[in-house]
Amino acid sequence: MSLENTDFALAVEDLTVSFDGFKAVDGLNFYLEKDELHVVIGPNGAGKTTVLDLICGKTKSTEGSIKFKNKELTKLAEHEIVHAGVGRKFQTPSIYENLSVYENLEVSYPQGRGVFGSLMFKRTDEVDKRIREVANEIFLGDSLDMEAALLSHGQKQWLEIGMLLIQNPELLMLDEPVAGMSVKEREQTADLLNRICKGRSVLVIEHDMEFVARIAHKVTVLHQGKILAEGDMQTVQNDPKVIEVYLGH
Amino acid sequence: MNFVMERFLGGKNGAIGIAILAALIFLVLPLVLDLFRLNLVGKYLTYAFVAVSLVLLWGYGGVLSLGQGVFFGLGGYCMAMFLKLEASDPESTKIQSTPGIPDFMDWNQLTALPWFWEPFHSFSFTVLAVLLVPMIFAIIIGYSMFKRRVGGVYFAIITQAIALILTVLIVGQQGYTGGINGITDLRTLNGWDIREDSAKYILYFVNAVLLFGVIFLGRYILTSKFGRLLLAMRDKEDRVRFSGYDVSNFKIFIFAVSAMISAIGGAMFTLQVGFMSPSFVGIVPSIEMVIFAAVGGRMSLIGVVYGTLLVNFGKTIFSETFPELWLFLMGGLFIAVVLYFPNGLAGIWEKHGKKLVNCIKRMQCYSATKSLIASMRTKFGAAKQS
Numbered sequence: 001m002s003l004e005n006t007d008f009a010l011a012v013e014d015l016t017v018s019f020d021g022f023k024a025v026d027g028l029n030f031y032l033e034k035d036e037l038h039v040v041i042g043p044n045g046a047g048k049t050t051v052l053d054l055i056c057g058k059t060k061s062t063e064g065s066i067k068f069k070n071k072e073l074t075k076l077a078e079h080e081i082v083h084a085g086v087g088r089k090f091q092t093p094s095i096y097e098n099l100s101v102y103e104n105l106e107v108s109y110p111q112g113r114g115v116f117g118s119l120m121f122k123r124t125d126e127v128d129k130r131i132r133e134v135a136n137e138i139f140l141g142d143s144l145d146m147e148a149a150l151l152s153h154g155q156k157q158w159l160e161i162g163m164l165l166i167q168n169p170e171l172l173m174l175d176e177p178v179a180g181m182s183v184k185e186r187e188q189t190a191d192l193l194n195r196i197c198k199g200r201s202v203l204v205i206e207h208d209m210e211f212v213a214r215i216a217h218k219v220t221v222l223h224q225g226k227i228l229a230e231g232d233m234q235t236v237q238n239d240p241k242v243i244e245v246y247l248g249h
Numbered sequence: 250m251n252f253v254m255e256r257f258l259g260g261k262n263g264a265i266g267i268a269i270l271a272a273l274i275f276l277v278l279p280l281v282l283d284l285f286r287l288n289l290v291g292k293y294l295t296y297a298f299v300a301v302s303l304v305l306l307w308g309y310g311g312v313l314s315l316g317q318g319v320f321f322g323l324g325g326y327c328m329a330m331f332l333k334l335e336a337s338d339p340e341s342t343k344i345q346s347t348p349g350i351p352d353f354m355d356w357n358q359l360t361a362l363p364w365f366w367e368p369f370h371s372f373s374f375t376v377l378a379v380l381l382v383p384m385i386f387a388i389i390i391g392y393s394m395f396k397r398r399v400g401g402v403y404f405a406i407i408t409q410a411i412a413l414i415l416t417v418l419i420v421g422q423q424g425y426t427g428g429i430n431g432i433t434d435l436r437t438l439n440g441w442d443i444r445e446d447s448a449k450y451i452l453y454f455v456n457a458v459l460l461f462g463v464i465f466l467g468r469y470i471l472t473s474k475f476g477r478l479l480l481a482m483r484d485k486e487d488r489v490r491f492s493g494y495d496v497s498n499f500k501i502f503i504f505a506v507s508a509m510i511s512a513i514g515g516a517m518f519t520l521q522v523g524f525m526s527p528s529f530v531g532i533v534p535s536i537e538m539v540i541f542a543a544v545g546g547r548m549s550l551i552g553v554v555y556g557t558l559l560v561n562f563g564k565t566i567f568s569e570t571f572p573e574l575w576l577f578l579m580g581g582l583f584i585a586v587v588l589y590f591p592n593g594l595a596g597i598w599e600k601h602g603k604k605l606v607n608c609i610k611r612m613q614c615y616s617a618t619k620s621l622i623a624s625m626r627t628k629f630g631a632a633k634q635s
Contacts (some may be wrong), residue, residue, distance in 0.1 A: 030634070056491055078490045078491055079491075079493050079495045082491060082493035087491075088491050089489070090488070094485050095485070095488070096480065096481040096484045096485060098480050098484055099480060103477050106477070107474065107477050107478055107481050107489075107492070108492050113493055114465060114495075115475065115498050115499055118473060118475040118499075119469075119470065119474070120473075120474045121473060121475075147358055160488075163492065165486075167492070167493065
């Protein structure tokens with residue numbers, strides 16, 4: 001477990017998880033640098049979402065280590081991992097439908113996280129300013145008072161990204177952020193991701209190859225819980241193993 | 250002032266709702282009803298504490314407890330123990346084989362006061378116990394369940410089992426608890442006879458003031474970030490967890506607060522009714538209280554008070570005329586509310602009542618504009634003529 005420290009923002013080493021003998025992730029080694037936007041692709045069941053689950057603590061690993069800024073995450077509780085600076089967006093947009101856009105962002109504001117802190121939490125000018133700032137960034141500046149349930153699917157995706165951005169995480173993990181988005185929304189999202197990956201690491205799971213090509217600094221192809229190929233988009237796309245796996249399905 | 254308005258009263262609309270309810274409870278009911286009926290309303294209003302606690306826990310927190318009677322009962326028993334000890338002074342119990350202990354202990358061959366009864370000689374200890382015993386109990390239950398992420402139906406079933414266990418315990422240990430009869434024959438509170446008419450009036454008003462106190466407390470919690478987090482957790486618990494919150498702590502807290510609120514109701518019940526028995530602890534009263542909350546509207550701190558009053562009036566009226574049918578009617582009512590009015594009376598009011606008010610307002614506006622135009626006409630007419 002106690003592997004040496006590295007210079008990477010995120011270092012995943014020998015990570016394995018098995019569900020009743022089935023190894024969903026098998027001896028994964030994976031590194032992420034600061035300012036890097038890394039995309040994970042792979043056929044269904046390759047273990048992509050499971051990797052995110054393991055990093056954010058939703059699933060406990062069987063073996064291996066996950067170090068974020070040299071801090072071991074595998075033993076931490078979910079909320080402690082968040083406090084360490086890891087934010088994660090779920091595959092289906094996970095927002096609070098009964099609350100307004102403003103309240104969704106406010107609830108995610110990283111202050112008043114304890115029971116009594118939240119009772120005493122005040123909507124100060126600073127909080128208000130930050131909420132508006134993030135709302136503008138995710139193209140929802142005009143919809144702050146709208147009930148989140150009324151947003152379009154794409155807007156819900158943005159809102160969830162905004163709920164993570166307001167916490168200023170150093171590692172941002174996005175599970176299929178453009179699913180259900182129109183072409184124009186995809187373009188906007190690509191710009192958004194290119195903007196927000198500065199000063200932090202971003203890990204994205206995505207199927208849309210055009211979109212991947214627009215954003216990815218580096219691509220990892222996952223297949224049956226193992227890394228099949230890694231590199232820039234060009235290299236990966238021309239890798240015969242990758243072509244075989246994708247054509248085979 | 251602004252802070253109080255927003256956080257404790259819930260803005261202008263909330264303040265109007267509270268004012269109407271306050272007028273009903275503090276003015277209308279005491280003026281209209283005779284003492285017997287008013288005392289009955291006082292008893293119903295002690296159930297309203299539990300209903301309010303369920304708004305916080307169930308309505309907003311999404312955690313259904315079918316064992317709130319446990320906390321109501323614990324609060325009630327704490328108060329009853331104090332009153333019983335005061336009623337069991339050596340003078341009035343001198344015919345017992347052991348004078349100075351409660352009569353039911355003597356009947357059960359106990360010769361000394363059990364240790365856990367001792368501190369209930371003190372009134373201040375009793376008040377603390379009313380608030381803290383249920384709270385600590387709730388924290389223990391909450392900790393062991395919410396930390397293991399037990400929720401939903403499982404939580405409801407376990408709380409129901411706890412209600413049953415506590416009833417069985419109280420009934421079984423009759424030497425210590427008074428058994429199935431409960432703790433009866435309570436007379437005075439620090440020398441003040443609680444059976445007198447004036448005492449009944451005073452207790453009614455104390456109870457009403459406390460009820461508004463917990464409603465304000467509820468408002469304060471629900472209008473804070475904590476309140477929005479409760480809603481968020483009910484919707485998407487995982488999202489809250491992965492936004493950096495320890496969800497279980499929030500649930501434990503709201504469960505403990507709801508236990509405390511229910512316990513205040515229980516203590517006031519004992520004071521107004523003059524006894525406490527296991528029939529207010531078990532499964533049936535716990536479920537009845539959930540029905541009060543459902544009928545009133547589980548998202549409305551004010552609505553549940555109306556719900557509690559209405560269902561109980563209905564119970565009193567119907568069970569006098571058709572005693573066998575009442576339970577079926579109540580079950581039917583619950584099903585109907587859940588199916589057709591998930592937000593209860595408060596939901597119906599939100600949907601239709603407000604429209605009615607607006608309509609009346611508009612009619613007034615209409616007549617006001619009409620009279621304005623008429624007066625303008627006469628003025629202009631007068632100007633033309635001159």
